[in-house]
Amino acid sequence: MIINNKKLEMKSCRDGFGKALLELGKKDKKVVVVSADLAESTRCLDFSKEYPSRFFEVGVAEQNMAGVGAGLALEGLTPFICSFAVFSPGRNWEQIRVSICYNKANVKIVSSHAGLNVGEDGATHQALEDIALMRVLPNMTVIAPCDFEETQKAVMAAAKIEGPVYIRFGREKTPIISGNSKFQIGKANILRQGKNVTIIACGPMVYEALAAADELAKQKISAEVINCHTIKPIDKATIIKSAKKTKKVITIEEHQVNGGLGSAVAEVLSQKCPVPMKIIGMLDKFGESGTAKQLLDKYELNASKIIKVIKMNARNH
Amino acid sequence: MKNNIKQLEKMANTLRQDVIRMLVEAGSGHTAGPLGLADIFAALYFNVLKHNPKNPKWEQRDRLCLSCGHVVPIRYAAMARAGYFPLSWLKTLRKLGSKLQGHPSYQDMPALEHSSGPLGQGVSVAVGMALAAKMKKQKHFVYCVTSDGEQDEGETWEAILCAAKYKLDNLIFILDRNMIQIDGFTEKIMPLTHLHEKYQAFRWHVQKIDGNNMKQILAALNNAKRIKGKPKVIVAHTIPGKGVSFMENKWEWHGKAPTVEEANRALIELKN
Numbered sequence: 001m002i003i004n005n006k007k008l009e010m011k012s013c014r015d016g017f018g019k020a021l022l023e024l025g026k027k028d029k030k031v032v033v034v035s036a037d038l039a040e041s042t043r044c045l046d047f048s049k050e051y052p053s054r055f056f057e058v059g060v061a062e063q064n065m066a067g068v069g070a071g072l073a074l075e076g077l078t079p080f081i082c083s084f085a086v087f088s089p090g091r092n093w094e095q096i097r098v099s100i101c102y103n104k105a106n107v108k109i110v111s112s113h114a115g116l117n118v119g120e121d122g123a124t125h126q127a128l129e130d131i132a133l134m135r136v137l138p139n140m141t142v143i144a145p146c147d148f149e150e151t152q153k154a155v156m157a158a159a160k161i162e163g164p165v166y167i168r169f170g171r172e173k174t175p176i177i178s179g180n181s182k183f184q185i186g187k188a189n190i191l192r193q194g195k196n197v198t199i200i201a202c203g204p205m206v207y208e209a210l211a212a213a214d215e216l217a218k219q220k221i222s223a224e225v226i227n228c229h230t231i232k233p234i235d236k237a238t239i240i241k242s243a244k245k246t247k248k249v250i251t252i253e254e255h256q257v258n259g260g261l262g263s264a265v266a267e268v269l270s271q272k273c274p275v276p277m278k279i280i281g282m283l284d285k286f287g288e289s290g291t292a293k294q295l296l297d298k299y300e301l302n303a304s305k306i307i308k309v310i311k312m313n314a315r316n317h
Numbered sequence: 318m319k320n321n322i323k324q325l326e327k328m329a330n331t332l333r334q335d336v337i338r339m340l341v342e343a344g345s346g347h348t349a350g351p352l353g354l355a356d357i358f359a360a361l362y363f364n365v366l367k368h369n370p371k372n373p374k375w376e377q378r379d380r381l382c383l384s385c386g387h388v389v390p391i392r393y394a395a396m397a398r399a400g401y402f403p404l405s406w407l408k409t410l411r412k413l414g415s416k417l418q419g420h421p422s423y424q425d426m427p428a429l430e431h432s433s434g435p436l437g438q439g440v441s442v443a444v445g446m447a448l449a450a451k452m453k454k455q456k457h458f459v460y461c462v463t464s465d466g467e468q469d470e471g472e473t474w475e476a477i478l479c480a481a482k483y484k485l486d487n488l489i490f491i492l493d494r495n496m497i498q499i500d501g502f503t504e505k506i507m508p509l510t511h512l513h514e515k516y517q518a519f520r521w522h523v524q525k526i527d528g529n530n531m532k533q534i535l536a537a538l539n540n541a542k543r544i545k546g547k548p549k550v551i552v553a554h555t556i557p558g559k560g561v562s563f564m565e566n567k568w569e570w571h572g573k574a575p576t577v578e579e580a581n582r583a584l585i586e587l588k589n
């Protein structure tokens with residue numbers, strides 16, 4: 001993976017999560033982890049070995065995991081509950097709603113294997129609805145970090161704030177693009193300044209947005225790229241400012257077009273600064289088996305799609 | 318605040334009258350379950366629980382989780398009588414601005430320990446609290462009132478497995494075995510036969526009692542506290558609607574509040 005002629009290192013967000021958890025575990029005795037039989041896959045396994053007395057394995061029981069997390073939090077601990085995004089928050093949404101959010105319990109819900117990049121496992125395991133599910137809940141913060149580095153920062157930041165946080169990321173290794181950028185919950189990062197169009201992305205799609213901007217620059221289109229890692233609370237100020245400047249906004253996410261990042265951005269812009277907008281994401285469909293690359297290509301969650309949409313729009317204006 | 322059996326029986330009767338007055342004033346709510354549980358709540362708040370109504374978040378208190386949140390009027394009545402808040406608040410049940418929400422609301426009343434109502438959730442929260450207590454080497458107990466209808470929920474059994482795995486002997490379930498749920502008798506809606514054996518098979522310590530018999534309630538709770546190495550359940554056979562002849566054992570009274578006339582008849586019976 002190359003951007004600006006630089007070769008980028010590839011690592012997975014979940015490895016970032018595992019690393020951050022270990023560090024947190026050392027720093028903060030109140031941090032505990034609850035797993036639902038996916039400790040290795042979600043990368044909380046190392047924590048379990050290092051801090052066995054602060055690790056709870058509840059088995060394949062995501063609803064109970066959410067409730068146990070709430071109980072631990074109500075007793076003053078900081079639990080991280082870990083599974084795949086299809087199961088948590090997919091299976092345990094109502095437990096998250098009442099036991100966690102209504103109680104304002106300090107539970108961090110960390111879910112791996114979000115998005116199409118789960119690949120071969122197929123549609124059942126590809127969470128493309130989880131951002132929408134979590135975004136509607138009062139008291140919930142929703143974060144989709146873009147890479148290995150940002151996941152670590154997101155986990156550390158989530159531990160610092162009091163209250164429920166949902167962090168979602170994929171399974172695959174993705175290029176590290178966030179470098180040493182600052183991470184603040186609720187504050188989007190402008191990764192590249194531009195004046196003709198704004199591309200707002202989260203998760204692994206941030207890389208695609210940067211790659212598209214690179215290519216567009218060669219064609220004399222100047223794209224601003226915003227890494228909107230926090231989907232809730234959304235950074236209204238940064239989004240509005242950019243939209244005022246470029247007057248065109250594209251969003252892209254590894255999630256359904258309904259209810260995710262694009263919707264969140266549209267909710268802001270339609271009310272505060274209406275500009276033409278395109279939402280790129282999964283078009284109200286289920287995925288299927290295939291390699292991550294094949295699926296992202298087939299369902300057009302990539303840089304080429306961004307370029308195509310921007311050029312088509314340029315022609316229509 | 319350890320009341321004796323006579324005092325506790327009297328208190329249970331007072332709580333039943335409170336519940337009737339609260340529900341008729343609210344105009345909606347659950348009647349059968351709360352009346353059936355009056356003896357258990359009198360025992361908990363006036364004999365068994367280690368608690369301080371003036372300092373509800375006292376670190377060493379016993380935790381009382383109410384998983385079947387719809388029966389909360391009986392808990393509110395017991396809390397008011399124990400001094401958690403003024404008796405006058407009972408009349409605000411289910412009204413706009415009240416701390417006595419229709420189902421337990423933790424943000425409105427932190428002494429409730431957690432919010433509940435959606436069945437199956439409180440049992441997991443109780444397991445989490447018991448795990449936390451073990452981890453922190455705290456000495457208090459976590460009591461959790463659950464109901465027979467709630468045993469239909471998958472999450473309940475997830476929590477039961479988990480409590481056994483971690484040998485949570487600081488966790489005591491009180492299971493309201495009143496044989497009713499919303500749509501009818503439990504054994505018709507979803508048979509729970511051999512509940513006793515089911516819990517035993519899940520490696521819990523099980524006691525079966527008459528949940529309207531104060532002597533048995535106290536004995537079972539005290540015995541449960543002594544058992545080591547496993548979580549404990551008291552299957553308390555109660556009479557739903559207990560104390561009011563036209564409500565007793567009638568599942569129709571699960572989620573219905575009395576009319577003024579019915580409430581008056583109920584209160585006359587309870588005062589006798």
Ligand SMILES: Cc1ncc(C[n+]2csc(CCOP(=O)(O)OP(=O)(O)O)c2C)c(N)n1
Nearest residue numbers: 350385434435436464465466497498499571
């Ligand atoms: C998850 C969930 N589903 C449905 C309900 C609606 N509901 C409230 S009480 C109840 C019956 C439960 O039976 P039980 O607790 O035994 O009732 P009781 O003995 O008080 O009549 C139901 C289905 C609920 N509160 N939660």
Ligand SMILES: [Mg+2]
Nearest residue numbers: 465466495497
């Ligand atoms: Mg019942």
